[in-house]
Amino acid sequence: EATEVDIASKIAGRIDTILVKEGQFVREGEVLAKMDTRVLQEQRLEAIAQIKEAQSAVAAAQALLEQRQSETRAAQSLVNQRQAELDSVAKRHTRSRSLAQRGAISAQQLDDDRAAAESARAALESAKAQVSASKAAIEAARTNIIQAQTRVEAAQATERRIAADIDDSELKAPRDGRVQYRVAEPGEVLTAGGRVLNMVDLSDVYMTFFLPTEQAGTLKLGGEARLILDAAPDLRIPATISFVASVAQFTPKTVETSDERLKLMFRVKARIPPELLQQHLEYVKTGLPGVAWVRVNEELPWPDDLVVRLPQ
Numbered sequence: 001e002a003t004e005v006d007i008a009s010k011i012a013g014r015i016d017t018i019l020v021k022e023g024q025f026v027r028e029g030e031v032l033a034k035m036d037t038r039v040l041q042e043q044r045l046e047a048i049a050q051i052k053e054a055q056s057a058v059a060a061a062q063a064l065l066e067q068r069q070s071e072t073r074a075a076q077s078l079v080n081q082r083q084a085e086l087d088s089v090a091k092r093h094t095r096s097r098s099l100a101q102r103g104a105i106s107a108q109q110l111d112d113d114r115a116a117a118e119s120a121r122a123a124l125e126s127a128k129a130q131v132s133a134s135k136a137a138i139e140a141a142r143t144n145i146i147q148a149q150t151r152v153e154a155a156q157a158t159e160r161r162i163a164a165d166i167d168d169s170e171l172k173a174p175r176d177g178r179v180q181y182r183v184a185e186p187g188e189v190l191t192a193g194g195r196v197l198n199m200v201d202l203s204d205v206y207m208t209f210f211l212p213t214e215q216a217g218t219l220k221l222g223g224e225a226r227l228i229l230d231a232a233p234d235l236r237i238p239a240t241i242s243f244v245a246s247v248a249q250f251t252p253k254t255v256e257t258s259d260e261r262l263k264l265m266f267r268v269k270a271r272i273p274p275e276l277l278q279q280h281l282e283y284v285k286t287g288l289p290g291v292a293w294v295r296v297n298e299e300l301p302w303p304d305d306l307v308v309r310l311p312q
Helices: 038-101 107-168 274-279
Strands: 002-008 013-018 031-035 170-172 177-182 195-211 224-229 232-244 264-271 290-294
Touching: 002 177, 013 195, 031 195, 038 107, 195 232, 195 274, 195 290, 264 290
Parallel strands: none
Antiparallel strands: 002 195, 013 031, 031 170, 177 195, 195 264, 224 232, 224 290, 232 264
């Protein structure tokens, strides 16, 4: 047996092409199939256009903010000017009242000075109101900048998501292995998660077998084993014990005799070394029946008939 890996489409769509055949060896990262990305490409162009539009809005909002700030500075200068004018006419009005009490100036002159002071005070209040309005306009411009920047970020996030979907449309091998079968064909429309290919991880190949309690209890993880396949009876394949079940179970129907199937047995896995698999990838197949041999006493040597023999 070996670990099976499904190659599936992350997004819904139509299969554009499949680049591998059943039984073909593939390397990690190799492109195995491609999904149709025409719709995604159009969506990405739309997102890029939205980014540019939002960036233009940010620039316009920045320019408007600078204009409002300039207007505020001008309005503040006018306030200072109106304040100086008010101070001047207020002093003149004060002097006029003193002179009028002594009869040094006419009542008309006093009225004129009073009117000038009131006019200057009104002009100052108007200038202050203009400053307040300019400051409010600045806050509005800043709000517009924040909103425009938010639109830029949202459009950029959309573009990144679409770019990731386009990248995910290339279905790549997650590890070295062999394509076991094609589940779908070019032109078929898949839902998200739809399977396209099935492959086996040839770096993790093992045989599962069953032992009674007494023998299973003597095994240790990492201990040696020998595998003999029905398809290659002359070979003696080295393996290591990688798993011993913690709970006994009834053995499956594939066990040879009915008597054995009625017993509670422990499931055991013997794993073939990955470096050995890499040396003989062309011979590696899954689903082959065979026999596993283990030593219940590791101090004893392997018999001559179980000495390692590999393909030449």
